[in-house]
Amino acid sequence: MSGITHRYDFDRHLAVAQRLEILAWDVLFSLAAETVKQAAASYGTKTKKTATDVKGMLIFGAASVMYGSDRAAAAELRYAWHRLAPMLRRAGVEVSDRAPDEAAWQYFRRTYLSDPDLVEQLWELVRETSLGMALEMGIFPEPSTEHRWLHPDHLATVYADGTWVKPASSVGIKRGRVVHKSRSTTGRPRLSDDVDTSGRNHGYQHTVILARRPEKRMQLILDVRRAAPSRDVKVAIESVLRLRSRLGDRLRHFAYDRALSSHDDITRVMRAGILPLTKPGNVDAFDDWKQLKGRRIRLDRKQKKAIPFDYRFDDGCFHHLAIDAGMLWDMNNAGGVLYYGKRAEHREIRRVDRADGSYDFEIDMRLHCRRSGDHDFTWSLTGEVPRLNHRRPLRLATHLRPFPIAETKVSGPALTVRQNAESNFKRMKDFLGLGRRARSFKALDHEIDLLLVTIAHNALVWAEYQQRYQEKPKAA
Numbered sequence: 001m002s003g004i005t006h007r008y009d010f011d012r013h014l015a016v017a018q019r020l021e022i023l024a025w026d027v028l029f030s031l032a033a034e035t036v037k038q039a040a041a042s043y044g045t046k047t048k049k050t051a052t053d054v055k056g057m058l059i060f061g062a063a064s065v066m067y068g069s070d071r072a073a074a075a076e077l078r079y080a081w082h083r084l085a086p087m088l089r090r091a092g093v094e095v096s097d098r099a100p101d102e103a104a105w106q107y108f109r110r111t112y113l114s115d116p117d118l119v120e121q122l123w124e125l126v127r128e129t130s131l132g133m134a135l136e137m138g139i140f141p142e143p144s145t146e147h148r149w150l151h152p153d154h155l156a157t158v159y160a161d162g163t164w165v166k167p168a169s170s171v172g173i174k175r176g177r178v179v180h181k182s183r184s185t186t187g188r189p190r191l192s193d194d195v196d197t198s199g200r201n202h203g204y205q206h207t208v209i210l211a212r213r214p215e216k217r218m219q220l221i222l223d224v225r226r227a228a229p230s231r232d233v234k235v236a237i238e239s240v241l242r243l244r245s246r247l248g249d250r251l252r253h254f255a256y257d258r259a260l261s262s263h264d265d266i267t268r269v270m271r272a273g274i275l276p277l278t279k280p281g282n283v284d285a286f287d288d289w290k291q292l293k294g295r296r297i298r299l300d301r302k303q304k305k306a307i308p309f310d311y312r313f314d315d316g317c318f319h320h321l322a323i324d325a326g327m328l329w330d331m332n333n334a335g336g337v338l339y340y341g342k343r344a345e346h347r348e349i350r351r352v353d354r355a356d357g358s359y360d361f362e363i364d365m366r367l368h369c370r371r372s373g374d375h376d377f378t379w380s381l382t383g384e385v386p387r388l389n390h391r392r393p394l395r396l397a398t399h400l401r402p403f404p405i406a407e408t409k410v411s412g413p414a415l416t417v418r419q420n421a422e423s424n425f426k427r428m429k430d431f432l433g434l435g436r437r438a439r440s441f442k443a444l445d446h447e448i449d450l451l452l453v454t455i456a457h458n459a460l461v462w463a464e465y466q467q468r469y470q471e472k473p474k475a476a
């Protein structure tokens with residue numbers, strides 16, 4: 001970063017050229033360029049003189065994603081080249097007086113970058129380097145022994161979300177033998193034959209893993225992985241477990257959307273010592289639960305069903321209970337119909353060691369009872385509770401959430417973080433123009449786009465972090 005002498009106004013919108021300047025100085029980007037350079041040793045040795053070197057070509061690639069198309073990038077760079085070229089030279093990029101064009105980039109990508117092994121090697125570099133950045137930014141602080149599990153904040157937490165990237169709009173999608181939506185002008189449909197099609201989605205599904213500091217924009221992408229349809233949760237968990245093996249107890253929480261709801265997935269995360277932050281599976285809006293109190297139990301709608309069960313506490317007291325919106329409710333029985341009564345209080349969460357070296361989480365709960373005072377009880381979050389009206393016990397991981405969404409003091413910070421992450425994904429996609437990118441027909445092309453986006457995104461965060469939090473004030 002030392003090469004950048006002036007300050008950026010990160011609170012305002014940065015011009016693409018400014019982002020490219022930051023990128024050119026970025027450490028991770030420079031390392032990535034070195035890696036590509038080794039693989040592309042023959043680049044620039046041909047008779048025709050190239051407009052720029054490997055690093056410069058990668059800058060063109062990043063510009064292409066940011067501007068939304070190769071042609072737009074070529075036009076913008078051509079226009080701004082007299083200002084950009086000296087700046088790029090200062091950052092160690094070899095450039096001539098003419099800007100690289102889209103043909104040069106497409107040739108470069110096809111010839112030197114479109115190698116799955118090289119792309120994976122670059123992702124590995126991104127994972128390693130961004131994790132180092134995250135540590136340096138204090139996102140995963142030294143773990144304290146007295147971690148308050150019921151009160152997470154932004155730190156020590158990774159977020160993930162699945163995201164679909166569509167192939168360029170003019171590309172045909174083959175469903176069986178039928179080609180849809182090819183707007184080819186040459187009569188030969190340009191086919192994207194490796195897209196995933198599932199339901200109404202088509203394109204390439206990826207799982208993005210992030211971590212953040214609480215301040216605005218201070219969010220790093222730690223990993224991006226391609227996921228086959230409906231495999232996004234598994235892919236996210238693999239990535240989180242890998243981070244856990246690197247970070248140990250510096251990583252405490254994993255925030256994901258409600259797709260993380262199966263007993264096996266949640267148990268796997270908890271066994272690794274990580275407490276998931278997820279919205280309950282049968283809730284859309286955060287205040288859905290408000291409508292429940294005093295109402296008749298909801299059993300009719302398939303997706304939003306409550307789970308009623310009859311239960312006897314240790315002192316013999318019998319209750320009609322239900323789990324709904326991730327919380328435990330005492331139900332009032334009026335003429336055989338159940339109505340929502342009081343909610344059980346979440347009092348504390350503890351992580352406990354298991355004999356095999358893995359972990360479990362226990363929750364202390366309290367249910368107010370008019371007949372016999374408060375019931376205080378402890379359940380394992382991966383465990384089961386017996387049901388008097390059912391042969392099989394109830395598995396809690398699927399239904400009971402550690403953080404009750406009704407208690408905003410407890411769940412607020414955790415779930416707001418989760419919501420922020422979601423809106424950031426959207427912003428990232430809009431801002432970086434993914435999905436409108438022309439000439440990216442194949443999975444590997446999108447992989448390369450996403451790689452450049454990720455590096456560019458982290459470069460901006462890192463530069464802002466350095467400028468805002470690391471620079472010593474200058475002496476007067």
Ligand SMILES: [Zn+2]
Pocket residue numbers: 313317318319369370371372375
């Ligand atoms: Zn009771």
